[in-house]
Amino acid sequence: MTRLALPDPAALALAVSARDRLALAQALNLLDDRRPAARQCAATFLDALPAEKQASGGHLIGITGPPGAGKSSLTATLIQVWRRRGLKVAILAVDPSSPISGGALLGDRLRMHASGADREVFIRSLACRGEFGGLSAEVWPMSLAMLAAFDIVLVETVGVGQKEIDVSKMTDTTCFVAQPASGDSIQFLKAGIMEIPHVIVVNKEDIGMAARKTLSELKTTLGRRTDSDGWQAPALSASAALGSGIEALADALDRHRHWLLERGQFTVRRHRCQAEWLVKHLREEFGRHGINRLGGEQVLFAELAHAPRRSPIAAYEELRARILPNP
Amino acid sequence: MTTPVKRDKPWLMRTYSGHSSAKASNELYRTNLSKGQTGLSVAFDLPTQTGYDADHPLARGEVGKVGVPIGNISDMAALFDQIPLGQMNTSMTINAPAAWLLALYVAVAERQGATPAQLQGTTQNDILKEYLSRGTYIFPPQPSVRLITDIIAYTVKHIPKWNPTNICSYHLQEAGATPTQELAYALSTAIAILDAVRDSGQIGAEGFEQVVGRISFFVNAGIRFIEETCKMRAFGEMWDQLAAQRYGAQNEEMRRFRYGVQVNSLGLTEAQPENNVQRIVLEMLGVALSKNARARALQLPAWNEALGLPRPWDQQWALRMQQVLAFETDLLEYGDIFDGSPVIAAKVKSLVDGATAEMARVQEQGGMVPAIESGYVKRQLVTSHTARMRAIERGDLKIVGLNCYRETEVSPLTGGVDSGIMKVDPRAEREQIERLNAFRAQRNTTEVKAALANLAETARSGANIMPASILCAHAGVTTGEWSQTLRDIFGEYRAPTGIDIPANDDSRSARAVAIRTQVIQTGEELGRPLRLLIGKPGLDGHSNGAEQIAVKGRDVGFEIVYEGIRLTPEQIAKAALEEGVHLIGLSVLSGSHVEMVEDVFNYLEQAGLKNLPVVIGGIIPESDAVLLKARGIAAVYTPKDIDMNGIMVDILNLIRKHHDLPPVAAI
Ligand code: B12
Ligand SMILES: Nc1nc2c(ncn2[C@@H]2O[C@H](COP(=O)(O)OP(=O)(O)OP(=O)(O)O)[C@@H](O)[C@H]2O)c(=O)[nH]1
Ligand SMILES: [Mg+2]
Numbered sequence: 001m002t003r004l005a006l007p008d009p010a011a012l013a014l015a016v017s018a019r020d021r022l023a024l025a026q027a028l029n030l031l032d033d034r035r036p037a038a039r040q041c042a043a044t045f046l047d048a049l050p051a052e053k054q055a056s057g058g059h060l061i062g063i064t065g066p067p068g069a070g071k072s073s074l075t076a077t078l079i080q081v082w083r084r085r086g087l088k089v090a091i092l093a094v095d096p097s098s099p100i101s102g103g104a105l106l107g108d109r110l111r112m113h114a115s116g117a118d119r120e121v122f123i124r125s126l127a128c129r130g131e132f133g134g135l136s137a138e139v140w141p142m143s144l145a146m147l148a149a150f151d152i153v154l155v156e157t158v159g160v161g162q163k164e165i166d167v168s169k170m171t172d173t174t175c176f177v178a179q180p181a182s183g184d185s186i187q188f189l190k191a192g193i194m195e196i197p198h199v200i201v202v203n204k205e206d207i208g209m210a211a212r213k214t215l216s217e218l219k220t221t222l223g224r225r226t227d228s229d230g231w232q233a234p235a236l237s238a239s240a241a242l243g244s245g246i247e248a249l250a251d252a253l254d255r256h257r258h259w260l261l262e263r264g265q266f267t268v269r270r271h272r273c274q275a276e277w278l279v280k281h282l283r284e285e286f287g288r289h290g291i292n293r294l295g296g297e298q299v300l301f302a303e304l305a306h307a308p309r310r311s312p313i314a315a316y317e318e319l320r321a322r323i324l325p326n327p
Numbered sequence: 328m329t330t331p332v333k334r335d336k337p338w339l340m341r342t343y344s345g346h347s348s349a350k351a352s353n354e355l356y357r358t359n360l361s362k363g364q365t366g367l368s369v370a371f372d373l374p375t376q377t378g379y380d381a382d383h384p385l386a387r388g389e390v391g392k393v394g395v396p397i398g399n400i401s402d403m404a405a406l407f408d409q410i411p412l413g414q415m416n417t418s419m420t421i422n423a424p425a426a427w428l429l430a431l432y433v434a435v436a437e438r439q440g441a442t443p444a445q446l447q448g449t450t451q452n453d454i455l456k457e458y459l460s461r462g463t464y465i466f467p468p469q470p471s472v473r474l475i476t477d478i479i480a481y482t483v484k485h486i487p488k489w490n491p492t493n494i495c496s497y498h499l500q501e502a503g504a505t506p507t508q509e510l511a512y513a514l515s516t517a518i519a520i521l522d523a524v525r526d527s528g529q530i531g532a533e534g535f536e537q538v539v540g541r542i543s544f545f546v547n548a549g550i551r552f553i554e555e556t557c558k559m560r561a562f563g564e565m566w567d568q569l570a571a572q573r574y575g576a577q578n579e580e581m582r583r584f585r586y587g588v589q590v591n592s593l594g595l596t597e598a599q600p601e602n603n604v605q606r607i608v609l610e611m612l613g614v615a616l617s618k619n620a621r622a623r624a625l626q627l628p629a630w631n632e633a634l635g636l637p638r639p640w641d642q643q644w645a646l647r648m649q650q651v652l653a654f655e656t657d658l659l660e661y662g663d664i665f666d667g668s669p670v671i672a673a674k675v676k677s678l679v680d681g682a683t684a685e686m687a688r689v690q691e692q693g694g695m696v697p698a699i700e701s702g703y704v705k706r707q708l709v710t711s712h713t714a715r716m717r718a719i720e721r722g723d724l725k726i727v728g729l730n731c732y733r734e735t736e737v738s739p740l741t742g743g744v745d746s747g748i749m750k751v752d753p754r755a756e757r758e759q760i761e762r763l764n765a766f767r768a769q770r771n772t773t774e775v776k777a778a779l780a781n782l783a784e785t786a787r788s789g790a791n792i793m794p795a796s797i798l799c800a801h802a803g804v805t806t807g808e809w810s811q812t813l814r815d816i817f818g819e820y821r822a823p824t825g826i827d828i829p830a831n832d833d834s835r836s837a838r839a840v841a842i843r844t845q846v847i848q849t850g851e852e853l854g855r856p857l858r859l860l861i862g863k864p865g866l867d868g869h870s871n872g873a874e875q876i877a878v879k880g881r882d883v884g885f886e887i888v889y890e891g892i893r894l895t896p897e898q899i900a901k902a903a904l905e906e907g908v909h910l911i912g913l914s915v916l917s918g919s920h921v922e923m924v925e926d927v928f929n930y931l932e933q934a935g936l937k938n939l940p941v942v943i944g945g946i947i948p949e950s951d952a953v954l955l956k957a958r959g960i961a962a963v964y965t966p967k968d969i970d971m972n973g974i975m976v977d978i979l980n981l982i983r984k985h986h987d988l989p990p991v992a993a994i
Pocket of ligand 2: 066068069070071074108111158203204205206207238239240241242700701702
């Protein structure tokens with residue numbers, strides 16, 4: 001009994017690329033749909049999206065940080081800046097779901113509300129349904145669909161520490177929002193528990209002293225450290241409340257994109273994002289044992305780096321089939 | 328009868344009213360005064376309260392509906408036509424634009440020939456509780472506190488008999504607060520405001536006692552009237568201490584807890600509405616019995632509170648209740664009848680202790696403003712209200728006629744051609760817009776521009792906002808223009824919704840678990856978890872119902888998208904599309920449901936979501952419910968529908984039906 005008539009994936013991909021809002025909404029619903037027939041349809045849909053957009057188009061940004069740091073408020077102000085620059089923006093806002101009921105209250109939208117009725121801004125909330133760290137498994141495929149229609153795709157997730165900052169592995173650029181007067185992020189960075197984000201911003205500079213202190217501590221901690229690609233993360237200060245420092249933040253995010261492009265790293269990184277997603281997803285489903293059946297993580301990443309580009313869902317099903325014992 | 332007994336002077340008797348137009352409201356006020364009412368209490372319509380002119384798109388459907396529209400000085404003059412402001416005592420329930428409405432009042436009084444020093448009355452002007460309950464805030468907390476401060480500083484100097492701010496615990500109880508929470512949050516608000524006045528430097532240390540003395544309160548009185556009596560005594564004690572210790576007020580008179588009351592309306596029912604009369608009378612006792620903690624002013628809701636707006640006759644009935652208590656009974660002949668009662672003293676102490684502890688928690692978070700911004704206080708209120716709703720649903724909290732003793736004869740009260748409520752003339756909105764246009768056409772635009780430029784300059788510079796606002800009033804500025812000028816400078820705000828609270832015990836009840844199983848199951852059948860959009864279109868700020876439905880929905884396994892109050896129908900349709908929801912639930916209590924539904928449907932159609940199921944809840948008269956269903960609304964809920972689990976099952980089945988799935992068996 002299928003009740004939801006599944007869309008024609010090719011037509012849907014065309015409509016999404018033509019920036020049809022209803023089509024994008026339907027595509028996101030499809031990517032959220034776990035029924036086998038829908039998964040297949042989703043795989044075809046993703047494959048039908050224009051390949052160059054997926055490999056090098058737009059800018060996929062992750063914004064993360066501790067609860068209440070002001071991620072959504074900063075996003076709201078960033079949206080304003082990007083809109084003024086003529087960029088079209090899509091947001092994926094990930095909220096935790098209730099451990100008891102499985103239900104969820106998706107609250108980030110409220111803070112991003114300033115975008116009002118602007119049709120060039122598209123916000124989809126996602127409940128992180130327990131299984132995927134701070135991230136929902138749908139984030140990567142959904143980001144790809146959004147990249148086909150928008151210039152900037154921003155993913156908001158809650159988190160500080162290793163597991164939750166996984167968003168950084170599935171975006172071009174990661175922005176970490178630090179909460180003034182909370183030493184947590186600094187501790188995590190120092191101890192190397194947290195991967196270095198590409199841009200760090202201390203929000204709420206309007207409160208004064210505490211924000212300045214946190215910023216200077218962060219700067220000290222970061223020192224001249226760079227990430228594995230050699231990028232040195234800037235530490236900025238901003239206030240979503242006052243709207244200060246937002247232009248500079250948008251510039252810093254864009255600088256990282258250029259930096260990747262200039263070094264020919266952009267597409268490599270996108271590729272790597274998908275590999276990260278695949279491996280993480282396999283690990284969730286099969287554990288280390290499953291990964292080992294495919295030769296272990298290193299071999300797998302090497303293989304994926306050279307594999308022909310396929311939609312994440314199709315690629316996943318293929319790997320999955322190799323792990324599962326033959327029928 | 329020998330020597331006449333000396334009786335205390337009764338409290339001020341008011342009726343909260345206003346509707347359609349300044350002229351119609353003026354007539355109502357004069358009739359009310361002729362019936363023995365001793366003060367005025369102005370209810371403004373929602374566009375006025377949120378700073379929009381009658382022709383603003385957001386005002387559609389709301390003009391003149393729940394109060395009087397005041398768009399400029401000519402409206403204000405018409406409102407008080409033949410009412411000498413030099414002698415009247417006027418309470419204005421106005422908050423975000425309080426400075427503006429006070430400016431209009433002063434300007435009209437000046438035109439009548441009265442001096443500011445003669446004016447008596449109250450501006451509610453407690454914007455902090457707007458974020459928590461009442462919903463007619465405009466600006467972020469910081470500039471809001473500044474506006475409150477400016478009004479206080481100005482009136483203390485120039486309108487010394489004015490009550491510049493009425494710190495409200497009333498609305499907190501209406502949003503579910505317990506007596507302890509009412510005490511704690513109202514007094515924490517008082518601290519935030521008085522600290523701000525002190526820190527603003529507008530009033531020197533020597534004059535500060537005067538400021539403390541001008542602070543008044545607006546309190547609620549619920550059906551547990553003994554406890555409410557104790558709450559009033561607790562307020563008195565705590566305020567006295569606070570005024571003395573934190574603000575060094577020496578003069579006892581300046582530390583007196585002065586308060587007005589509107590009795591509880593949240594507990595007034597749609598079912599067997601005649602029972603509300605008993606409730607109102609008993610609630611009145613809570614704030615009248617104890618002489619030392621007696622209200623200064625009292626306004627009562629009407630028996631048909633949960634049905635819709637009261638008619639003049641309904642309001643007269645409420646006024647007569649007060650008059651019977653004041654003039655027929657012997658209440659005003661005695662001193663305080665509770666002094667010395669150990670039972671009362673113990674209850675007061677427990678309330679004081681509880682409130683003191685909660686106030687300390689608020690102070691630990693940096694005070695009331697940060698505790699509001701972080702969502703803490705709102706979450707506490709939603710938690711209390713959820714507990715109350717569950718208790719009603721379970722039957723532990725008995726409400727006669729609603730969840731027990733439900734059998735009833737047919738009521739003769741609700742028959743009638745008007746179904747027992749007041750219907751606002753549908754032409755009111757159009758006529759108000761015409762008046763506004765005529766007013767705009769005859770004013771001096773150069774003067775208006777100059778006055779607005781001066782207002783903007785004042786807002787930026789941090790100088791007191793009142794003189795510039797009074798100039799604007801005389802120049803012919805409109806409510807929308809005054810507010811927009813400040814919106815451009817201060818920015819706008821959206822308050823936390825407070826619904827992100829932990830699941831209540833009831834979500835583990837067998838019924839909730841059974842519903843959840845079905846919700847999850849249906850989600851699996853349809854491929855993804857079920858999603859609801861709870862939407863509050865228009866200017867309506869009544870959020871309780873939407874919050875309770877949202878929390879309940881989460882607890883039975885739905886994913887809930889809720890963006891708080893005051894969305895446009897266009898924003899709701901946009902969110903429904905982007906979020907891929909399975910159903911939209913609208914909540915409208917302000918009476919604009921017909922217009923709102925029409926607009927939401929139009930935008931949904933434009934978005935390609937014509938067939939998405941939409942339900943609505945709120946104050947919806949039966950005849951309108953029929954109309955809405957004919958337009959395509961799938962279900963209508965009203966206050967008598969207290970079985971929230973049942974509502975969830977309905978919603979689930981509506982989603983199933985939309986996808987051609989058979990309904991789940993009764994749960
Ligand atoms: C509490 C209350 C307030 C509180 C609101 C607090 C808050 N944050 O919600 C306060 C004190 C702030 C308030 C203020 C005002 N109020 Co008032 N208020 C009420 C009152 C007493 C109860 C409403 C309530 O919260 N009930 C409890 C909740 C849980 O019930 P509910 O919303 O009805 O929801 C239930 C169902 O209707 C349904 N439901 C509701 N929504 C939804 C949505 C979905 C999706 C579903 C499935 C179901 C559903 O399910 C719920 C469970 O049973 C009513 C009268 C009454 N007794 O009903 C007046 C009432 C609604 N208020 C009224 C007015 C006029 C005002 C003001 C506009 C007055 C003024 N001029 O300033 C102000 C301004 C408010 C604003 N900004 O819009 C009028 C509206 C008149 C009309 N419709 O014609 C009423 C009817 C009183 C009256 N008779 O005059 N109010
Ligand atoms: N003072 C100040 N407060 C801010 C600022 N930005 C956000 N806030 C407040 O911080 C709180 C949290 O803001 P959000 O934007 O919801 O933070 P978030 O990181 O998205 O929160 P979660 O998604 O719940 O983890 C709100 O009360 C905001 O009003 C700022 O620049 N200054
Ligand atoms: Mg957020």
